[in-house]
Amino acid sequence: MALTATQRKHLEARLLEERTRVADALARYARATRETLQEASGDLSAFPVHMADQGMDALNAARETGELAEIDAALERLYKRPDDYGRCERSGKPIPFERLDLVPWARTCD
Numbered sequence: 001m002a003l004t005a006t007q008r009k010h011l012e013a014r015l016l017e018e019r020t021r022v023a024d025a026l027a028r029y030a031r032a033t034r035e036t037l038q039e040a041s042g043d044l045s046a047f048p049v050h051m052a053d054q055g056m057d058a059l060n061a062a063r064e065t066g067e068l069a070e071i072d073a074a075l076e077r078l079y080k081r082p083d084d085y086g087r088c089e090r091s092g093k094p095i096p097f098e099r100l101d102l103v104p105w106a107r108t109c110d
Contacts, residue, residue, distance in 0.1 A: 074105035
C-alpha cells in the first residue's frame with residue numbers, strides 16, 4: 001500500500017530529526033578530534049585519551065557519515081522522486097510503514 005500524505009510528512013520529520021542527530025554527533029566527534037590534536041601538540045590534559053577510544057570514535061564517525069549519506073539520499077528520493085521513496089529497491093514493493101518509521105532511510109523491505 002502506498003504511503004499516505006500524513007505518513008510521508010511523518011517520515012520527512014523523522015528523516016530530518018535523524019539527520020540532525022547524526023550531524024550533531026559528527027560535530028561532537030570533530031570537536032573532540034580537534035581537542036585531541038591540540039593536546040598532542042603540547043597542551044597538557046588531565047584526561048588522556050586512550051588510542052582504543054580514539055579508534056572506536058573514528059569507527060563511529062565513519063558509520064555515522066555513511067548513515068548521513070543514506071539519510072540525504074532518502075530525502076532526495078522523498079523530494080525529487082517521491083514515487084521511489086518507500087519502495088523496495090529489490091522487489092519494487094512498498095516498504096512497510098513500520099519499517100520506515102524505525103529506519104526512514106531504508107531502501108529495502110528487509
